[in-house]
Amino acid sequence: MLEKVDLSKSIGEKEYRKLTEEYSIRLGELQRKAWKMDIPIIVVFEGWHASGMAEIINRFLMPLNPMGFELYTAGKPCAQEEKKPLIWRFWTKIPKKGEIAIFDRSWYRRALLEHFSKNISEKDTNNCLNGLTYFEKQLADDNYLIIKFFLHISKERQQKRFEDIRNKGTPLFLVKEEEEDYIIEYDKFLPLIEKMLEKSDISHSPWNIIESDDLNFATVKVMASFIRAVEERIDREEENHEKAKTKATQTCTIPALNTSILEKIDLSKSLPKDEYEKEIKKYQKKLSKLQYQLFMQDRPLIIAFEGWDASGKGGGIRRLAQALNPRIYRVVPVGVPSDVELAHNYMWRFYNEIPEAGHIAIFDRSWYGRVLVERVENLCGDQEWKRAYREINEFEEILSNYGTIIIKFWVHIDKDEQLHRFRKREKTAHKKWKITDDDWKNRDKWDLYADAVNEMLQKTSTTYAPWTIVEGNDKKFARIKILRTVVETLEKELKVK
Amino acid sequence: MLEKVDLSKSIGEKEYRKLTEEYSIRLGELQRKAWKMDIPIIVVFEGWHASGMAEIINRFLMPLNPMGFELYTAGKPCAQEEKKPLIWRFWTKIPKKGEIAIFDRSWYRRALLEHFSKNISEKDTNNCLNGLTYFEKQLADDNYLIIKFFLHISKERQQKRFEDIRNKGTPLFLVKEEEEDYIIEYDKFLPLIEKMLEKSDISHSPWNIIESDDLNFATVKVMASFIRAVEERIDREEENHEKAKTKATQTCTIPALNTSILEKIDLSKSLPKDEYEKEIKKYQKKLSKLQYQLFMQDRPLIIAFEGWDASGKGGGIRRLAQALNPRIYRVVPVGVPSDVELAHNYMWRFYNEIPEAGHIAIFDRSWYGRVLVERVENLCGDQEWKRAYREINEFEEILSNYGTIIIKFWVHIDKDEQLHRFRKREKTAHKKWKITDDDWKNRDKWDLYADAVNEMLQKTSTTYAPWTIVEGNDKKFARIKILRTVVETLEKELKVK
Numbered sequence: 001m002l003e004k005v006d007l008s009k010s011i012g013e014k015e016y017r018k019l020t021e022e023y024s025i026r027l028g029e030l031q032r033k034a035w036k037m038d039i040p041i042i043v044v045f046e047g048w049h050a051s052g053m054a055e056i057i058n059r060f061l062m063p064l065n066p067m068g069f070e071l072y073t074a075g076k077p078c079a080q081e082e083k084k085p086l087i088w089r090f091w092t093k094i095p096k097k098g099e100i101a102i103f104d105r106s107w108y109r110r111a112l113l114e115h116f117s118k119n120i121s122e123k124d125t126n127n128c129l130n131g132l133t134y135f136e137k138q139l140a141d142d143n144y145l146i147i148k149f150f151l152h153i154s155k156e157r158q159q160k161r162f163e164d165i166r167n168k169g170t171p172l173f174l175v176k177e178e179e180e181d182y183i184i185e186y187d188k189f190l191p192l193i194e195k196m197l198e199k200s201d202i203s204h205s206p207w208n209i210i211e212s213d214d215l216n217f218a219t220v221k222v223m224a225s226f227i228r229a230v231e232e233r234i235d236r237e238e239e240n241h242e243k244a245k246t247k248a249t250q251t252c253t254i255p256a257l258n259t260s261i262l263e264k265i266d267l268s269k270s271l272p273k274d275e276y277e278k279e280i281k282k283y284q285k286k287l288s289k290l291q292y293q294l295f296m297q298d299r300p301l302i303i304a305f306e307g308w309d310a311s312g313k314g315g316g317i318r319r320l321a322q323a324l325n326p327r328i329y330r331v332v333p334v335g336v337p338s339d340v341e342l343a344h345n346y347m348w349r350f351y352n353e354i355p356e357a358g359h360i361a362i363f364d365r366s367w368y369g370r371v372l373v374e375r376v377e378n379l380c381g382d383q384e385w386k387r388a389y390r391e392i393n394e395f396e397e398i399l400s401n402y403g404t405i406i407i408k409f410w411v412h413i414d415k416d417e418q419l420h421r422f423r424k425r426e427k428t429a430h431k432k433w434k435i436t437d438d439d440w441k442n443r444d445k446w447d448l449y450a451d452a453v454n455e456m457l458q459k460t461s462t463t464y465a466p467w468t469i470v471e472g473n474d475k476k477f478a479r480i481k482i483l484r485t486v487v488e489t490l491e492k493e494l495k496v497k
Numbered sequence: 498m499l500e501k502v503d504l505s506k507s508i509g510e511k512e513y514r515k516l517t518e519e520y521s522i523r524l525g526e527l528q529r530k531a532w533k534m535d536i537p538i539i540v541v542f543e544g545w546h547a548s549g550m551a552e553i554i555n556r557f558l559m560p561l562n563p564m565g566f567e568l569y570t571a572g573k574p575c576a577q578e579e580k581k582p583l584i585w586r587f588w589t590k591i592p593k594k595g596e597i598a599i600f601d602r603s604w605y606r607r608a609l610l611e612h613f614s615k616n617i618s619e620k621d622t623n624n625c626l627n628g629l630t631y632f633e634k635q636l637a638d639d640n641y642l643i644i645k646f647f648l649h650i651s652k653e654r655q656q657k658r659f660e661d662i663r664n665k666g667t668p669l670f671l672v673k674e675e676e677e678d679y680i681i682e683y684d685k686f687l688p689l690i691e692k693m694l695e696k697s698d699i700s701h702s703p704w705n706i707i708e709s710d711d712l713n714f715a716t717v718k719v720m721a722s723f724i725r726a727v728e729e730r731i732d733r734e735e736e737n738h739e740k741a742k743t744k745a746t747q748t749c750t751i752p753a754l755n756t757s758i759l760e761k762i763d764l765s766k767s768l769p770k771d772e773y774e775k776e777i778k779k780y781q782k783k784l785s786k787l788q789y790q791l792f793m794q795d796r797p798l799i800i801a802f803e804g805w806d807a808s809g810k811g812g813g814i815r816r817l818a819q820a821l822n823p824r825i826y827r828v829v830p831v832g833v834p835s836d837v838e839l840a841h842n843y844m845w846r847f848y849n850e851i852p853e854a855g856h857i858a859i860f861d862r863s864w865y866g867r868v869l870v871e872r873v874e875n876l877c878g879d880q881e882w883k884r885a886y887r888e889i890n891e892f893e894e895i896l897s898n899y900g901t902i903i904i905k906f907w908v909h910i911d912k913d914e915q916l917h918r919f920r921k922r923e924k925t926a927h928k929k930w931k932i933t934d935d936d937w938k939n940r941d942k943w944d945l946y947a948d949a950v951n952e953m954l955q956k957t958s959t960t961y962a963p964w965t966i967v968e969g970n971d972k973k974f975a976r977i978k979i980l981r982t983v984v985e986t987l988e989k990e991l992k993v994k
């Protein structure tokens with residue numbers, strides 16, 4: 001992609017001043033307009049080392065209101081970042097609706113550099129690149145505007161600039177020692193750069209190649225390209241808005257699905273008390289040991305609980321937690337999203353909660369909310385929950401490729417058992433607070449939820465993240481099944497006898 | 498404090514079960530009540546290594562709703578933590594109102610360990626301990642309930658438990674290699690523990706010594722002590738609430754202060770255009786070089802801007818930013834606090850924004866909002882802004898002791914100049930958005946603000962964080978004074994010619 005680029009382009013000082021003055025005013029206006037229209041914008045700067053990136057970024061920032069943007073320098077990963085999948089550090093930094101996140105260096109380059117310099121297998125590298133493609137695609141689907149710049153300079157210009165930097169004695173940023181070879185040697189770095197550009201020149205987020213031998217020309221081209229991209233998006237949204245007005249509102253029709261999965265569950269399973277007490281001791285002891293294996297082997301573990309209200313998720317979680325070291329596990333209750341969470345892409349809050357290597361996150365409800373409560377209660381659009389099956393599978397694939405063990409429980413009870421438990425809760429003083437109007441309302445929509453659960457179980461059971469159905473009418477049976485599943489999965493994954 | 502503790506205390510299995518069952522229900526109730534009453538709670542667990550802390554904490558967590566608490570393990574500092582003052586990592590983790598933050602290991606121990614094991618001077622250690630005392634005091638003043646537990650065991654019991662751990666092959670958490678000596682050897686660690694307890698046994702947050710040779714006894718005592726502390730606080734609040742009802746509302750009277758500081762400012766100062774252009778080039782070039790010195794010397798720099806609306810803060814900031822590398826500096830605009838910020842102690846949001854070693858944070862408005870807009874507009878209580886002078890000085894002292902260079906600008910204009918600038922903004926299409934009703938409203942309260950500014954300048958000018966008054970009627974003069982002040986301060990602090 002770089003071979004035919006004409007690097008002789010330049011611009012006179014006078015024209016530079018005139019244009020940047022004009023563009024600066026326009027940039028400020030567009031920032032305010034995008035903010036009003038809730039359009040989130042991601043800007044990525046990538047390029048050769050010593051391409052003048054810091055200077056160009058700084059000039060691009062000057063006309064922007066700092067209240068609405070954040071600059072992230074994707075340099076050497078910190079300890080925490082090294083204990084999470086690569087894409088985590090970018091997912092957690094996506095902007096809120098209406099705001100701008102600017103990335104100094106891109107995820108693709110980071111991935112390739114880390115993978116090449118660490119001699120990581122082709123397969124792992126490709127897994128990682130897939131994760132990055134999912135990232136851009138999911139955000140583009142969610143209306144994020146992604147603008148990518150590649151600052152291109154010639155070999156001669158680079159050598160000249162390296163010399164200047166050395167003479168000035170300023171530090172070389174963002175360079176890890178073991179990667180210096182790649183970065184410093186133009187010809188060695190070129191194939192890596194070409195591979196990166198090729199892999200990531202996606203239709204919804206193509207690269208803008210910026211000829212940067214002349215800094216002024218580069219600045220003007222960056223500003224102009226940004227302005228054009230934002231203007232196009234705003235125009236399109238305004239058009240869509242007009243169209244939507246004239247179109248009749250579509251109602252969200254939920255297809256009645258084959259409910260066979262839930263219907264086939266044998267809820268008569270149960271366990272006598274003495275057996276329960278023997279088993280719980282046995283499995284808790286095993287789990288207690290296994291957690292340290294997990295920790296030593298640096299494997300993250302996710303245990304996600306979904307299930308009907310009052311199906312016993314909390315009790316199941318407690319029986320696991322009792323056996324664990326609080327320095328290793330965390331219970332993450334997933335409730336109504338906060339304002340800040342609503343202002344981000346749906347998956348953002350979950351990326352924020354994934355466990356680091358060697359640690360356990362137990363989710364009390366999870367990212368499946370999108371295809372359960374949000375679907376049934378029309379809290380998101382039709383397209384959004386339909387798209388979510390793929391997004392969720394991609395999310396779990398990324399985690400699994402990183403080495404995360406994923407265990408998902410659907411805790412199942414029938415309608416009669418639920419009624420019985422609701423009534424019991426209402427009668428017990430210290431449990432009364434647990435039962436709310438929402439619980440009764442959800443119960444009225446049992447069949448709609450059953451459809452959603454069936455579709456969910458069908459579409460998101462994967463080899464890397466299978467669902468385990470827990471027969472929950474008998475609490476003792478359910479708790480032991482949960483414990484046993486966790487213990488057996490860990491034994492298998494951690495290769496413990 | 499530990500010598501006379503009777504470690505033979507224990508409890509039978511049956512009584513343990515009975516009590517924990519009863520306490521668990523009470524704990525859940527109190528958590529919900531504190532949540533409703535917006536009481537933030539901090540629980541600190543400290544103690545000998547192998548005192549059973551993880552187990553005791555886990556048992557204490559079981560009855561709590563994970564939605565309302567967070568456990569933090571204060572172990573080995575990560576890279577980011579090592580680039581901020583020690584107390585930063587605790588300040589940023591304080592709970593929201595109504596929530597509980599539980600700290601596994603305390604700030605005092607961390608401070609002493611790091612300082613002793615790194616052979617840091619007595620003076621630095623004391624500075625650091627002062628910072629920790631400020632932390633607890635400021636939170637206690639702000640209605641935070643702080644409950645501290647020290648888990649005490651005998652030397653014999655510790656040795657027995659170390660043996661068990663070794664036999665089980667489980668990892669020793671929270672131990673940095675270079676600190677192992679202290680932690681493993683009971684007699685060597687004892688004086689450090691005693692010093693910690695003595696230094697931090699503060700009246701508003703005393704230590705509860707927990708006899709932990711028997712884990713069951715320790716668990717019950719922790720639960721009971723927590724219950725008592727929360728109950729006492731709730732009772733007191735309810736009492737206060739009753740009293741407040743019967744008391745007449747006090748109006749917030751603002752004393753008319755001697756306005757001499759502002760009155761003495763010579764606003765006729767100005768700078769001709771040609772001189773301005775020469776000077777700006779000179780100082781921007783110097784600043785550009787100095788930032789790399791700052792970076793190499795690992796010194797953080799804070800530049801805070803306060804000043805009248807339209808006094809030229811933004812223009813001053815831009816002239817600094819133009820000379821800087823965006824990888825080193827960040828502009829932090831301080832506006833109306835978000836809901837999440839309002840739910841924390843006032844200083845929380847600013848601790849979240851302090852620059853790391855070698856970096857620059859430029860604040861466009863700052864923590865002084867409390868003694869300016871919040872005071873004048875009655876956005877906080879009388880006691881709160883009066884207390885804030887001390888809190889702000891303590892905050893800046895902590896940062897300064899860590900090595901932070903602090904530069905504070907009050908950009909001053911007179912009322913006529915402000916009117917002139919407001920009118921000009923209204924007439925310029927791309928500047929119109931900058932002027933809002935709030936600006937006109939603030940202008941009406943000029944005299945009240947002047948009182949507040951005078952008091953602020955007087956009470957928060959310290960040797961480690963002095964105010965620089967910028968004569969702002971002439972923008973060119975003001976910008977050069979800002980640049981020059983920053984350059985000269987850096988030259989002095991960084992010992993550059």
